[in-house]
Amino acid sequence: MQKKDSKNTKKIIIMGLDNSGKTSIVMCLKGVKNLSSFSSITPTRNFEINKFRTLGSTFSIWDFGGQERFREEYLTNFYDHLQGASKLIFVLDVQDRDRYNIALEYLAEIIKLLRKFKIALDFSVFLHKYDPDLDFIKKDINKGMIQFLVSEIKKLIPNDIPYRIFKTSIYTIFQKSAI
Numbered sequence: 001m002q003k004k005d006s007k008n009t010k011k012i013i014i015m016g017l018d019n020s021g022k023t024s025i026v027m028c029l030k031g032v033k034n035l036s037s038f039s040s041i042t043p044t045r046n047f048e049i050n051k052f053r054t055l056g057s058t059f060s061i062w063d064f065g066g067q068e069r070f071r072e073e074y075l076t077n078f079y080d081h082l083q084g085a086s087k088l089i090f091v092l093d094v095q096d097r098d099r100y101n102i103a104l105e106y107l108a109e110i111i112k113l114l115r116k117f118k119i120a121l122d123f124s125v126f127l128h129k130y131d132p133d134l135d136f137i138k139k140d141i142n143k144g145m146i147q148f149l150v151s152e153i154k155k156l157i158p159n160d161i162p163y164r165i166f167k168t169s170i171y172t173i174f175q176k177s178a179i
């Protein structure tokens with residue numbers, strides 16, 4: 001697969017549970033600003049490759065579906081999927097409290113494989129759906145909850161893997177702020 005991409009194409013991988021917002025993030029990165037396109041997104045099956053040019057570079061973003069039956073396949077063929085990738089983004093839906101544990105387990109599996117294959121790439125965790133009015137609309141997701149989540153993520157990722165955690169939201173157009 002990598003051979004098909006030109007040398008100047010940056011391959012970015014997006015992983016995370018289903019419904020965490022991966023496809024929406026890809027659309028934001030592609031510059032889709034028409035809000036109605038966001039409501040017509042259907043669950044991604046297996047994975048989708050989005051190729052586009054912006055800021056003088058060509059990007060191919062690999063959006064890995066995230067439904068349970070596909071997650072196992074990604075992990076089994078992890079090394080092949082990550083061939084030639086320069087960036088890996090793990091998306092975690094902060095509004096989906098019931099599945100924090102499943103998301104963290106998935107992240108743990110990914111970390112294990114990054115170490116096993118000694119894959120070095122730019123790695124980010126997006127605490128997604130961190131909407132501007134989050135405190136107001138979701139009373140159960142307060143700062144303490146987010147701090148807990150961040151500390152769990154930090155516990156999972158060993159010191160030898162460099163990474164960054166961002167709060168992200170598709171509202172107010174896509175924005176991310178470093179933690």
Ligand SMILES: Nc1nc2c(ncn2[C@@H]2O[C@H](COP(=O)(O)OP(=O)(O)O)[C@@H](O)[C@H]2O)c(=O)[nH]1
Pocket residue numbers: 016017018019020021022023024025038039041042043044065066128129130131168169170171
């Ligand atoms: N509140 C909120 N909803 C979002 C955000 N990003 C995506 N969504 C919604 O979350 C749902 C799942 O998004 P989608 O991109 O299909 O997730 P995917 O399964 O990970 O690709 C959709 O209804 C999106 O409109 C966000 O930043 N905030």
Ligand SMILES: [Mg+2]
Pocket residue numbers: 022023024042043044063065
């Ligand atoms: Mg999707």
